[in-house]
Amino acid sequence: MITLREWGVLWQLIKTDLKIIKYQVMARTIDAFVWVMCMIIKSEYLLPLFGISKSFGAFVLAGSCATAGQFAVWTSIVNILTDISGDRVIFYYATLPIPAWMVFLRIIISNAINSFILGLFVLPLGKIFLGHQLNLASISIFKFVLIYILISAYYGAFALWLVSFVTSVSQAASIWMRILYPLWILGAFEFSWKMICDASPVSGYVSLLNPYVYVMEGMRGAVLGWPDSIPYWNCALALTGFIVLLSWHGIRRLKKRLDFV
Numbered sequence: 001m002i003t004l005r006e007w008g009v010l011w012q013l014i015k016t017d018l019k020i021i022k023y024q025v026m027a028r029t030i031d032a033f034v035w036v037m038c039m040i041i042k043s044e045y046l047l048p049l050f051g052i053s054k055s056f057g058a059f060v061l062a063g064s065c066a067t068a069g070q071f072a073v074w075t076s077i078v079n080i081l082t083d084i085s086g087d088r089v090i091f092y093y094a095t096l097p098i099p100a101w102m103v104f105l106r107i108i109i110s111n112a113i114n115s116f117i118l119g120l121f122v123l124p125l126g127k128i129f130l131g132h133q134l135n136l137a138s139i140s141i142f143k144f145v146l147i148y149i150l151i152s153a154y155y156g157a158f159a160l161w162l163v164s165f166v167t168s169v170s171q172a173a174s175i176w177m178r179i180l181y182p183l184w185i186l187g188a189f190e191f192s193w194k195m196i197c198d199a200s201p202v203s204g205y206v207s208l209l210n211p212y213v214y215v216m217e218g219m220r221g222a223v224l225g226w227p228d229s230i231p232y233w234n235c236a237l238a239l240t241g242f243i244v245l246l247s248w249h250g251i252r253r254l255k256k257r258l259d260f261v
Contacts, residue, residue, distance in 0.1 A: 067189060104251040143222035187216055215235075
């Protein structure tokens with residue numbers, strides 16, 4: 001049974017992280033601006049020259065809202081691995097009067113907050129670039145907020161899970177090229193899941209094992225009301241399942257690896 005005191009200790013740790021994060025908000029905003037600018041210029045002004053529909057800009061913007069937070073994943077992985085092999089502050093946290101799993105839950109929550117902030121300004125910046133091409137009336141605020149929180153939580157859990165498989169900072173350099181980029185680029189970022197199925201039904205059903213498919217499809221359902229998306233609530237349910245599974249497995253592996261009781 002977890003006591004209020006233990007939850008209080010966890011909250012104090014998260015508050016410490018929030019004090020650090022608040023100084024990064026401006027940098028995160030600039031990152032989002034550069035990301036959106038590049039995506040919109042490509043999809044709204046360059047690709048139409050090759051015959052792509054101008055509505056593709058709004059399609060990519062929805063994917064960008066879902067994607068921006070993932071760039072906090074790799075940074076988090078490097079920071080955690082650097083700490084484990086260097087200052088080992090995480091071992092100090094393990095001596096606090098909280099269960100060992102709470103030490104890792106704090107990492108997941110902090111990662112999620114970082115991801116949340118990184119993508120927070122993508123939609124309003126995208127509206128500035130797209131203008132009337134993005135119809136704000138099509139956005140479901142409730143669905144957008146819910147799926148955005150789930151996506152941020154997924155990135156937080158995913159970062160911790162990846163750390164459990166990497167033993168050194170030098171190996172972390174391969175995570176983007178070998179894992180994050182393939183999952184993202186094949187995860188329905190610039191195409192819908194229906195398009196995958198139309199091209200190859202087998203590939204479409206195999207792609208359902210990729211959590212990024214639910215990230216993209218869920219966000220497009222909330223922002224665009226995209227009729228060809230996987231049903232919104234299916235995406236929300238799938239992401240919830242991935243969050244729970246990755247958190248449980250990542251915490252279990254790291255507790256064993258670091259010999260935390």
